Amino acid sequence: MSDALLQRLLEGRLRDPDSGEPVTVPTRSVVIAPNLRGSEAALVAGLDLGQRLAIVADATTWPVMGARLSGALSAQFTVAPVILPEHPHADMETVQRIRAATGIAEGLIAVGSGTINDLTKYAAYLDHKPYACFGTAPSMNGYTSVNAAIMEGGVKKSLAAAAARGVFLDVEILAKAPRRMIAAGFGDSICRPTAQADWLLAHLLLDQPYRALPFQLLAEDETALLAAPEGLLSGDTEAMTRLARTLVMSGFGMTICGGSYPASQGEHLIAHFLEMRGDPAGASFHGEQIAVTTLTMARIQGEALRSEQPRLTAAPATIGSFLSFYGADVGATCWQSFARKTLTGERLAQVDQRLARDWPEIRQAIRAVHRSATVLESALRRCGAPTRPADLGLSDETYAQAVLHAREIRERYTFLDFAADIGLLTGILGAAPVPAQ
Numbered sequence: 287m288s289d290a291l292l293q294r295l296l297e298g299r300l301r302d303p304d305s306g307e308p309v310t311v312p313t314r315s316v317v318i319a320p321n322l323r324g325s326e327a328a329l330v331a332g333l334d335l336g337q338r339l340a341i342v343a344d345a346t347t348w349p350v351m352g353a354r355l356s357g358a359l360s361a362q363f364t365v366a367p368v369i370l371p372e373h374p375h376a377d378m379e380t381v382q383r384i385r386a387a388t389g390i391a392e393g394l395i396a397v398g399s400g401t402i403n404d405l406t407k408y409a410a411y412l413d414h415k416p417y418a419c420f421g422t423a424p425s426m427n428g429y430t431s432v433n434a435a436i437m438e439g440g441v442k443k444s445l446a447a448a449a450a451r452g453v454f455l456d457v458e459i460l461a462k463a464p465r466r467m468i469a470a471g472f473g474d475s476i477c478r479p480t481a482q483a484d485w486l487l488a489h490l491l492l493d494q495p496y497r498a499l500p501f502q503l504l505a506e507d508e509t510a511l512l513a514a515p516e517g518l519l520s521g522d523t524e525a526m527t528r529l530a531r532t533l534v535m536s537g538f539g540m541t542i543c544g545g546s547y548p549a550s551q552g553e554h555l556i557a558h559f560l561e562m563r564g565d566p567a568g569a570s571f572h573g574e575q576i577a578v579t580t581l582t583m584a585r586i587q588g589e590a591l592r593s594e595q596p597r598l599t600a601a602p603a604t605i606g607s608f609l610s611f612y613g614a615d616v617g618a619t620c621w622q623s624f625a626r627k628t629l630t631g632e633r634l635a636q637v638d639q640r641l642a643r644d645w646p647e648i649r650q651a652i653r654a655v656h657r658s659a660t661v662l663e664s665a666l667r668r669c670g671a672p673t674r675p676a677d678l679g680l681s682d683e684t685y686a687q688a689v690l691h692a693r694e695i696r697e698r699y700t701f702l703d704f705a706a707d708i709g710l711l712t713g714i715l716g717a718a719p720v721p722a723q
Contacts, residue, residue, distance in 0.1 A: 312449035322456040326358035333451040336392025342406045344370040347398040347422045376401045377437040384409040400426040404434040410448040418452040423463035424471035429453045430537030442558040455530045469671040470573025475532045477553045479657035480583035484551035484700040490648045500539025500548035507532045515669035552700035553579040555692040570678045577671040584659035587701045596708040598638045623697040
């Protein structure tokens with residue numbers, strides 16, 4: 287059923303459950319196959335990427351897939367490899383290096399997963415060039431999204447990026463990825479419940495736009511993966527295909543919504559804060575961080591949803607506190623985003639009135655999409671994913687500070703804000719700053 291759903295989406299035959307209108311995505315082709323060997327040139331030829339192609343890889347992904355792809359394409363295209371060092375950084379400096387190295391290329395092909403894909407899609411966007419991606423690990427959900435997570439000026443930003451014309455995932459290669467990267471992909475996908483709960487809260491409490499479609503795309507595969515995540519580590523082809531499809535569909539959900547809302551909320555803010563501050567979690571994979579932060583958000587949401595009649599009581603932050611904590615430049619940037627969502631004055635009174643009137647209905651709707659931290663933690667453990675800050679090399683104090691301040695770095699209103707606004711966040715951190723062991 288899920289393969290058919292993906293095909294209907296690519297062909298523009300899937301209808302939005304909210305509007306009834308057909309849904310379209312800019313990606314032309316997605317192929318998730320047991321093996322892609324021998325079909326690479328045909329897959330690329332149908333994408334109109336141009337005759338001169340740059341293959342962007344790093345020292346790890348080049349021998350895994352890049353060299354093979356270059357050889358397969360060389361008879362039909364002019365191919366220029368761009369091989370970055372191991373563990374490249376997703377920052378503006380590296381983006382500029384790629385742009386300089388791919389100046390004469392008409393199209394770009396990313397060979398890799400998270401960082402390589404983000405760098406390539408953003409470079410392609412800046413230079414108005416088409417790009418495609420051959421994934422090498424099921425480690426993240428950005429293959430089909432039109433945003434890239436790039437560090438700029440000391441702040442991790444979600445920037446508009448080019449849509450992949452084609453995404454090609456060789457399940458045999460995905461299954462050979464390091465176990466940590468496979469677990470990271472599962473960790474990145476498991477945030478669906480917390481992201482949906484956060485986004486639905488902002489919709490029901492603050493009238494922000496919300497769409498159900500992105501989550502419907504994930505429902506069938508999510509249920510199966512949570513029931514038997516062990517298959518991802520045992521070489522189960524069906525389980526790996528489900529994970530790959532989940533990551534692709536999650537990316538499409540972001541593309542359809544014009545932003546990362548359905549897949550990046552409070553759990554991602556915590557991870558982005560840790561990266562911004564240069565904390566030791568930088569040595570871990572993004573999906574590993576999201577595994578841990580998702581459990582934290584699930585617990586915060588669970589505590590907030592247990593409140594019978596919450597009221598908005600917290601005192602607003604000030605620009606002075608931001609400048610003192612983050613420094614002048616980063617503090618000013620963060621304050622500019624945070625101030626737009628701060629509830630003060632008449633707006634505070636209006637939202638508090640809605641909360642007093644509609645909280646039972648709001649709580650019921652969010653509970654319907656929420657999953658308990660206990661369920662999520664069990665699945666993560668069975669997949670070998672981290673579940674505690676210590677698994678990321680973080681102290682309890684460092685992690686608690688990240689949870690407390692993460693809401694300050696973006697405009698997005700999540701349960702981190704809600705828990706702070708009702709005076710609950712500090713108490714939760716004091717009682718259980720890390721996921722239960």
